[in-house]
Amino acid sequence: MARDVDRDFADWLAPHLPMLHRTARAFAEPPDQHDLLQEMSLALWKARPRFRAESAASTFAHRVAHNAALTWRRGEARRRTRGVAIEAELLTREAGTDPQGALLETLYAAIRRLPPIERSLILLSLDGLPYAEIARLHGLSETNVGARLTRIRQRIASLVEDDHGV
16 A cells, blocks of 8 residues: 555656756755755655645646745755855866856856745746746736746846856
């Protein structure tokens, strides 16, 4: 019985794993991304019984994952008392040996600097959700979502250019 439940959840979770990885990468520094991924997976495990198929499973998964990431982010300051900055620097240097990996990490570093609502909006957009769905998730109008995303993209470009001259 327990194996069936585990297998059912794993089958349900599988299509959402890329979104979870992108969310973890946007909300957490490299050394903490696996921890956040586990937190989001646990939140989905706990929330799944409340899924009533009134919306798409991806919408439900996005909402739960983003809420878990926001909660995790608020607690991050308390966890940052260790030498995590040194680990992050080493991983960033390692990513620098791969030009695409370095650029991708630069983009995610810029996304991590955004306020949580902007981070969520850009991630949902990058995940391919239509403006109407993003608007519904955040209680905004489609026009507002479009305007915010335009400003967010400009801000990310500015952050990347300021930091790395890209």
